[in-house]
Amino acid sequence: xxxxxxxxxxxxxxxxxxxxxxxxxxxxxxxxxxxxxxxxxxxxxxxxxxxxxxxxxxxxxxxxxxxxxxxxxxxxxxxxxxxxxxxxxxxxxxxxxxxxxxxxxxxxxxxxxxxxxxxxxxxxxxxxxxxxxxxxxxxxxxxxxxxxxxxxxxxxxxxxxxxxxxxxxxxxxxxxxxxxxxxxxxxxxxxxxxxxxxxxxxxxxxxxxxxxxxxxxxxxxxxxxxxxxxxxxxxxxxxxxxxxxxxxxxxxxxxxxxxxxxxxxxxxxxxxxxxxxxxxxxxxxxxxxxxxxxxxxxxxxxxxxxxxxxxxxxxxxxxxxxxxxxxxxxxxxxxxxxxxxxxxxxxxxxxxxxxxxxxxxxxxxxxxxxxxxxxxxxxxxxxxxxxxxxxxxxxxxxxxxxxxxxxxxxxxxxxxxxxxxxxxxxxxxxx
Amino acid sequence: xxxxxxxxxxxxxxxxxxxxxxxxxxxxxxxxxxxxxxxxxxxxxxxxxxxxxxxxxxxxxxxxxxxxxxxxxxxxxxxxxxxxxxxxxxxxxxxxxxxxxxxxxxxxxxxxxxxxxxxxxxxxxxxxxxxxxxxxxxxxxxxxxxxxxxxxxxxxxxxxxxxxxxxxxxxxxxxxxxxxxxxxxxxxxxxxxxxxxxxxxxxxxxxxxxxxxxxxxxxxxxxxxxxxxxxxxxxxxxxxxxxxxxxxxxxxxxxxxxxxxxxxxxxxxxxxxxxxxxxxxxxxxxxxxxxxxxxxxxxxxxxxxxxxxxxxxxxxxxxxxxxxxxxxxxxxxxxxxxxxxxxxxxxxxxxxxxxxxxxxxxxxxxxxxxxxxxxxxxxxxxxxxxxxxxxxxxxxxxxxxxxxxxxxxxxxxxxxxxxxxxxxxxxxxxxxxxxxxxxxxxxxxxxxxxxxxxxxxxxxxxxxxxxxxxxxxxxx
Numbered sequence: 084x085x086x087x088x089x090x091x092x093x094x095x096x097x098x099x100x101x102x103x104x105x106x107x108x109x110x111x112x113x114x115x116x117x118x119x120x121x122x123x124x125x126x127x128x129x130x131x132x133x134x135x136x137x138x139x140x141x142x143x144x145x146x147x148x149x150x151x152x153x154x155x156x157x158x159x160x161x162x163x164x165x166x167x168x169x170x171x172x173x174x175x176x177x178x179x180x181x182x183x184x185x186x187x188x189x190x191x192x193x194x195x196x197x198x199x200x201x202x203x204x205x206x207x208x209x210x211x212x213x214x215x216x217x218x219x220x221x222x223x224x225x226x227x228x229x230x231x232x233x234x235x236x237x238x239x240x241x242x243x244x245x246x247x248x249x250x251x252x253x254x255x256x257x258x259x260x261x262x263x264x265x266x267x268x269x270x271x272x273x274x275x276x277x278x279x280x281x282x283x284x285x286x287x288x289x290x291x292x293x294x295x296x297x298x299x300x301x302x303x304x305x306x307x308x309x310x311x312x313x314x315x316x317x318x319x320x321x322x323x324x325x326x327x328x329x330x331x332x333x334x335x336x337x338x339x340x341x342x343x344x345x346x347x348x349x350x351x352x353x354x355x356x357x358x359x360x361x362x363x364x365x366x367x368x369x370x371x372x373x374x375x376x377x378x379x380x381x382x383x384x385x386x387x388x389x390x391x392x393x394x395x396x397x398x399x400x401x402x403x404x405x406x407x408x409x410x411x412x413x414x415x416x417x418x419x420x421x422x423x424x425x426x427x428x429x430x431x432x433x434x435x436x437x438x439x440x441x442x443x444x445x446x447x448x449x450x451x452x453x454x455x456x457x458x459x460x461x462x463x464x465x466x467x468x469x470x471x472x473x474x475x476x477x478x479x480x481x482x483x484x485x486x487x488x489x490x491x492x493x494x495x496x497x498x499x500x501x502x503x504x505x506x507x508x509x510x511x512x513x514x
Numbered sequence: 515x516x517x518x519x520x521x522x523x524x525x526x527x528x529x530x531x532x533x534x535x536x537x538x539x540x541x542x543x544x545x546x547x548x549x550x551x552x553x554x555x556x557x558x559x560x561x562x563x564x565x566x567x568x569x570x571x572x573x574x575x576x577x578x579x580x581x582x583x584x585x586x587x588x589x590x591x592x593x594x595x596x597x598x599x600x601x602x603x604x605x606x607x608x609x610x611x612x613x614x615x616x617x618x619x620x621x622x623x624x625x626x627x628x629x630x631x632x633x634x635x636x637x638x639x640x641x642x643x644x645x646x647x648x649x650x651x652x653x654x655x656x657x658x659x660x661x662x663x664x665x666x667x668x669x670x671x672x673x674x675x676x677x678x679x680x681x682x683x684x685x686x687x688x689x690x691x692x693x694x695x696x697x698x699x700x701x702x703x704x705x706x707x708x709x710x711x712x713x714x715x716x717x718x719x720x721x722x723x724x725x726x727x728x729x730x731x732x733x734x735x736x737x738x739x740x741x742x743x744x745x746x747x748x749x750x751x752x753x754x755x756x757x758x759x760x761x762x763x764x765x766x767x768x769x770x771x772x773x774x775x776x777x778x779x780x781x782x783x784x785x786x787x788x789x790x791x792x793x794x795x796x797x798x799x800x801x802x803x804x805x806x807x808x809x810x811x812x813x814x815x816x817x818x819x820x821x822x823x824x825x826x827x828x829x830x831x832x833x834x835x836x837x838x839x840x841x842x843x844x845x846x847x848x849x850x851x852x853x854x855x856x857x858x859x860x861x862x863x864x865x866x867x868x869x870x871x872x873x874x875x876x877x878x879x880x881x882x883x884x885x886x887x888x889x890x891x892x893x894x895x896x897x898x899x900x901x902x903x904x905x906x907x908x909x910x911x912x913x914x915x916x917x918x919x920x921x922x923x924x925x926x927x928x929x930x931x932x933x934x935x936x937x938x939x940x941x942x943x944x945x946x947x948x949x950x951x952x953x954x955x956x957x958x959x960x961x962x963x964x965x966x967x968x969x970x971x972x973x974x975x976x977x978x979x980x981x982x983x984x985x986x987x988x989x990x
Contacts, residue, residue, distance in 0.1 A: 274585075274606035388553060391583070392606050430606065440604030443581065 093375035097481035099358035118203035124307025137195035142178035142202035144472035175501030180476030202473030203357030265339035272426035293463025294325025354469030358477035396506020397498030422464035542696035554583025555721035559624035659699035689729035693950030698728035714971025726955035729985035749969035751776035759834030761787035767957035773798035813867030857899030911977030927983025950985030
């Protein structure tokens, strides 16, 4: 291995499973199954000798409590060498981007030459938990070897059917504010004065672009088919509505507030899916005969105050990442922003155009840029494609890396917001 | 120490009863904030801002409101609207224009601000009248009213000077009218070259930390030089504060509040107070210093302690004080002397000793009293000492302002403490009602104010006496 300061991590490529609406065809597949399908697809498309793989960083948001280290289980399920190290991270919607940049950092640090990074989520398999009070009542009796039948009977008399036996719904609310993410985005829409119409127009753009990309086969090499337990194969995304219109979108009822502007049509939906990316040290890639697609020029992970504007983070992270890359706005060719909600994307774009925001929040003199919503997400985004929390970042890295190659452009800027008011951005450049 | 009237009125049945019987409205329990300083003290509260026309502080007002988390409502004026738009844009808090000066239905603004800095002639007072007449009725429970003006004494034009002084009378009267709903009104006089010092002051006055300050003027000047950043949170991080008489009551509240905001607190009190002081020190991780403040060596002992801690000294709060009430004709020399010694002479002596080790950007706050301003029967000794303190800070302030040290006093009115609990029942009953808010203050009200005056953001305030009295009817 060369000394770490000369090493460069590059992205060879990536694939994802189709993204399906939760409680659809993927319901029988756990997050481990989905992850395994993505990694299997990756290794099929980029046939590398298994012994060359050093390590894997996986990610997930809705983690199965019995096997939190999903990545390691994926290796087992695929029969990959037991010697490949794997760990699993969770960093809300920035999870898989984080897994990928961690892998890039590890390669450049000299920890590994070949790495897989990605993420998966099965929201259909979010665990429904029994109340903790039930656990606290049962555990002492069940775990004690001295417990008798009498103790078990006594236990039954202590149960409170209402408090102890009704399972808890998985929490999708912010723990700090108690708000659903949609409610927070609704607040952002009204504070930044983002109209229902502009959200619908943006959502339509996302759907139409995604549909076009699917039709034209642009996503064909990025998506790996998944075989269901019943033997049927799923080839394509099922959330995209290419035939949607403003009229149809305008008919939808507000989803989060009585007179709100966010609807099911202009928000991303609960989705099952997975995505995986192959990274290598550049010399290693050459030695193994792989052509790199892209590499990271910079990245930035940030956090803002969840009680203010929960999903505004990309407006901090994106200019910071560009700054860190030693670039300015005009050096960036493509921009891809994760669309949790159309309102959130439009709010982020709005403050990116504000000098005051740049001054107060970033300490820069000038606003990043006034960006037309038409100029971002050229192949649609999470509103149309769906949003398996820990697969979205990897999806964006894959689509943008391929886009750099296909279009001959040189740089792409990614931005992702997440729960807990986290955010991430990265600058990818063609190799 | 509880105000039974407030406790009583929390009961809905009694509330109804009082209403039915046509009794006067009982006092409202004030909204107070004794949590750590936050990024946005007026989070999501509607704020109505009135201006005669665009002024030098329009942008500062916009930034203060928007950064503080308030949602601005402004009257229709294009230049003002543009400024608020520009500022609000970056924070997702765009201004809403009041069409024909009417508030949207069911909107109760928490804060009303009137910018009178470009008041030109007596006729301009009509604008002030119209603004408050329009919106005052809708003001929320425990709302805040603030007028910002130019200090009358910096005006060369007699008519402008007279007019800006008129605002104070207007404000004091208005404060009495809105007190029944726990709301307060105050006026800030910002010198023309001290506008950039306005924001931190407004952040305090418009927040729920200033709950018991009403009907007061405050002057902002540019005398004190500051070379430190102004944090919005944990303002006293890394600072060392010496608080005299900190074992109990108001002193302990100050110690707790300052420690909460990040200060290393030296709890100084008499050796006899070792038990409460020790408990407090354990609670806030403070340092203890026991000495008798009337002893000539007290200053040396403090000096030594601070030297030993090695962090220098940033804040002194001269809080130690006693009362020994007697009518003058019955007052023995002993108690006359004791009160003056503890409350007045010791402060001068200790302060002189400690001044050399105070770091720049330091703050000195003395506890005066409304009694020192208005005088109280049976308190010739106490009133003399507390008035002396006011003289002390006014004289000291210009001397140390170049070192970056601000010196102020606070004058509490009726505060519910052990000291006031000893006032005879009937007197106490009446005393706590003799103010706009119809109730006594709490030690925390004083502590929050002193913490503000000790913060980096208070560098525009020096040589001032700020009353924390709920707008007491006496001593205006």
